[in-house]
Amino acid sequence: MSKVYDARLKLRGELEAPPALRRFGSGWLSGVLGLVLGLAGLSLVLALRFPGVFATPEMSGLYGNPWFRVGLHFVLLAAFGLSAISLALRPGKILGTCGVAVTLLAAMLGGSSATTAVADKTPLYIGLDFFVLRVLFTGLLFIPLERIFAQRSEQHVFREEWREDLFYYLVSSLLVQVLTILTFLPAKSILDIVPMTELRAWVVTLPFAVQFIAIMFLTDFVQYWVHRAFHRIPWLWQFHAVHHSARSMDWMAGARMHFLEILALRSMTVIPMFVLGFSLTAVNTYIFVVYLYSTFVHANLSWRFPVIEQFLVTPRFHHWHHGIEKEAIDVNFSIHFPLFDRLFGTYFLKLEQSSPVASPCYSSATCCLSSWE
Numbered sequence: 001m002s003k004v005y006d007a008r009l010k011l012r013g014e015l016e017a018p019p020a021l022r023r024f025g026s027g028w029l030s031g032v033l034g035l036v037l038g039l040a041g042l043s044l045v046l047a048l049r050f051p052g053v054f055a056t057p058e059m060s061g062l063y064g065n066p067w068f069r070v071g072l073h074f075v076l077l078a079a080f081g082l083s084a085i086s087l088a089l090r091p092g093k094i095l096g097t098c099g100v101a102v103t104l105l106a107a108m109l110g111g112s113s114a115t116t117a118v119a120d121k122t123p124l125y126i127g128l129d130f131f132v133l134r135v136l137f138t139g140l141l142f143i144p145l146e147r148i149f150a151q152r153s154e155q156h157v158f159r160e161e162w163r164e165d166l167f168y169y170l171v172s173s174l175l176v177q178v179l180t181i182l183t184f185l186p187a188k189s190i191l192d193i194v195p196m197t198e199l200r201a202w203v204v205t206l207p208f209a210v211q212f213i214a215i216m217f218l219t220d221f222v223q224y225w226v227h228r229a230f231h232r233i234p235w236l237w238q239f240h241a242v243h244h245s246a247r248s249m250d251w252m253a254g255a256r257m258h259f260l261e262i263l264a265l266r267s268m269t270v271i272p273m274f275v276l277g278f279s280l281t282a283v284n285t286y287i288f289v290v291y292l293y294s295t296f297v298h299a300n301l302s303w304r305f306p307v308i309e310q311f312l313v314t315p316r317f318h319h320w321h322h323g324i325e326k327e328a329i330d331v332n333f334s335i336h337f338p339l340f341d342r343l344f345g346t347y348f349l350k351l352e353q354s355s356p357v358a359s360p361c362y363s364s365a366t367c368c369l370s371s372w373e
């Protein structure tokens with residue numbers, strides 16, 4: 001057991017290696033890419049092999065596409081090749097060895113030709129494939145941007161507490177089915193009592209752009225007050241403090257949320273979307289956009305939007321929400337429109353960057369504030 005523990009420590013040490021040991025040609029980049037692609041390939045092979053357990057039903061169209069198998073084959077080949085390059089270049093062999101091992105395991109399970117091994121017996125599943133595709137898609141989009149346009153250029157991809165944030169990504173992805181069912185419960189209950197048939201029939205006929213903007217305003221209004229309540233009510237703050245415990249802002253930091261907060265926030269914001277009868281296209285587009293948007297506002301990006309930030313939330317605006325400076329306490333609750341913070345007296349923006357570090361006190365926002373006085 002201690003050998004496994006030692007190997008885990010060695011692997012972590014390699015992933016978090018100092019800049020001198022990560023330079024191009026050292027076998028670090030090939031090793032990390034090989035391992036990440038190998039793990040992604042293995043997870044997707046598991047989803048093909050045990051679809052009732054690891055596959056998200058909404059992705060069944062993807063598995064039916066012949067290009068998916070071609071892509072998976074390429075991912076596994078690339079994982080093996082990159083891991084082999086790392087083994088050749090790097091004195092420490094743990095990255096390359098792990099990359100080769102997970103890729104071989106994926107191949108032994110059938111690789112890109114894997115077929116179903118066990119019949120689907122229950123309607124319950126965990127979204128392993130959703131986790132892999134979510135991390136790959138978001139990482140591929142934001143990591144290059146953060147490398148080129150970093151606000152804090154010294155911040156490494158495997159920065160402090162990256163494992164914690166990846167764990168939050170994992171939990172919220174694996175529990176996607178439970179979260180979706182529970183999230184829609186309050187809205188469905190409201191609709192059972194008040195059907196609002198005529199209003200819903202009118203809303204669904206509105207142009208797509210009108211529906212989309214209406215959803216953004218309505219959900220942000222609800223989100224503003226739920227978020228504010230999570231700051232101001234000590235019992236709720238203990239859940240939201242998890243989100244504010246992030247010591248680094250980047251594409252992974254936004255995932256750090258307590259399960260109960262995700263549930264509360266999503267079920268409250270789903271109410272206006274679902275009850276008012278917006279079209280499925282508008283709702284699904286919004287869900288995709290809000291995911292990218294919330295990742296973007298946490299990202300380690302130095303971009304400045306002097307005009308746009310008057311109307312839309314930007315990374316700088318939300319980074320100030322995470323700041324530990326006295327003036328950053330309990331401000332900037334909006335996630336789309338700073339207008340709500342202006343209207344309700346919680347708007348704050350400075351040209352400099354905030355210092356997002358863990359709050360010194362976890363019992364309530366008020367407690368945090370008093371610790372500064």
Ligand SMILES: [Zn+2]
Nearest residue numbers: 227231240321
């Ligand atoms: Zn907050």
Ligand SMILES: [Zn+2]
Nearest residue numbers: 243254298318
């Ligand atoms: Zn945040």
